[in-house]
Amino acid sequence: MSEGIEVINVTKQYNVFAMEKIEALKDINLSISKGEYVGLLGMNGSGKSTLARLFNGLLKPTKGRVYINGIDTADPVNLPEVRRLVGMVFQNPDNQLVCPIVEEEIAFGPENMELPLEEIRRRVDWALQVCGLEGKRHHAPHLLSGGQKQMAALSSVLAMLPEYLVLDEPTSMLDPQSRRALLDQIYKLNKQEGITIILISHNPEDLLQADRLIVLDQGSICLEGVPRKVHANAKIKELGLDAPSLYQLIDHLESNKFPVPESIKSIPELVEHICLEL
Amino acid sequence: MTGMKLGQYVYGDSLIHRLDPRTKIICCILAVISVMASVNLYYLLCLLLLMVTAIVSARLNPKFIFKAIYQIKTLLLITLLFQAFLTPGKAVLTIGTITMTREGLALGSINILRLIILFMGSLILLMTTTPMKLSIGIECILRPLEKINIPVHNFATILSISFRFLPTLFEEASIIRNAQKSRGSQFDSPELMVKIKSYAAIVIPLFEASLSRAGDLGEAMDSRCYTSHPNQLRMNSLKMKGQDVLALVSVSVIVLAVIPVSILMK
């Protein structure tokens, strides 16, 4: 079986009223290999959430196919397996926590997967610990902060041991500090646990750590590549997406004949590099 | 919104916390039956003592319980007054055409005691049982109904989601209320129509938010493999232990005592 996600000629239409159709995605082709960290960038309404929901079979393509590790998401028989492989974290922290107690929330997925009791307990302990929520184990979700709710959502998905993690604008309702913590956590999961990440955002600053950036515009992929290269492209400014301050800084440095290596992915790293060079 | 915190689960690790939720639910039902069946003061005091024992052994904060009871003071007062004035008997106090009677006062006090016992019972149940365990417990008790095609499991899921979202809903309502207030909505207007309109301005956005939440929740549940026939195995799946049998037997004995007590009293 081929590993990775394959999106082949996918078109997605929504029927609004009986006659009217909206084409949210137009003939998308995309492949994501295991272990990658992919950033999906686009303005509101560009089709990011639609694409996210295609990855785990919440939506079926109108045309084309989506394969996860070679499994077709359009066949309802495959849905449990597809959903185990591809975990989803959504935008609104309040609307994705189902259970009245954090611990039960995290057990929800594994319970639905019909795992043995011992295994469920082990996974709940692990997922709580990975996300730093041990102290919140017996709390009610509505008493958590926004950042903690989003961490709980992440941890409840992790308990299913997904190979792919799709996060649909998870930071957009968080304060800067929780946003940072969540992004660091995502990066850590990618590097340490080897989980493939597909992080969706309309804010380029969120996607600095991605290996590859995919830019959606009006349902089509308009740019793709290493984030720094993508932001160097003139096309992206036309879409109204400003380059992150890191890249603006790098631009200024390089136009002053101060080369900056590709590997630098954050401002602290850049500062360290400058200090070493001077 | 402090009222919403009443009856909410308080984490603890006492014997009462550890009892099977089914045991606690059944004990509560038994308590209701016995309270309904008896008007004997001493018997009711015994039940009250039982409740107090349960509260102490569950290490619940007594101040909290008093506060909770204080919150239903209006209900208690109305009960007392109705009984006092509507029961025929020896007059104590006459106001205009209605008279308060001694028998009425006695009956009213007994009824207040009954209400307090029931209220304490339900508080103990809700404060020592996580909502999830409570809904699993209810599901287990109702499971025989599945034989006649009543979808008990779905019912339990709905129940547990309600437990989860009630506080969120109240939070939202108060946010919307403040937002509407700051735009000049008059919730305390003496005019009924104005008042109704003001409240409609809360209910409609709240309804809208709930609908969109329902959609989001459905997706979140689907993407974590929820089906309407999930396995019965839960992390917190229920197991009756020795302590449950003991609790059930002793509560049953106390409840059954209502029969000899009421016969003796006659």
Ligand SMILES: Nc1ncnc2c1ncn2[C@@H]1O[C@H](COP(=O)(O)OP(=O)(O)O)[C@@H](O)[C@H]1O
């Ligand atoms: N359930 C739906 N019914 C009809 N149209 C929809 C639905 N969901 C999204 N759309 C439309 O599809 C387009 C893409 O939406 P979406 O994937 O949510 O974009 P994004 O997440 O990038 O903001 C938008 O024009 C939106 O109005």
Ligand SMILES: [Mg+2]
């Ligand atoms: Mg979206």
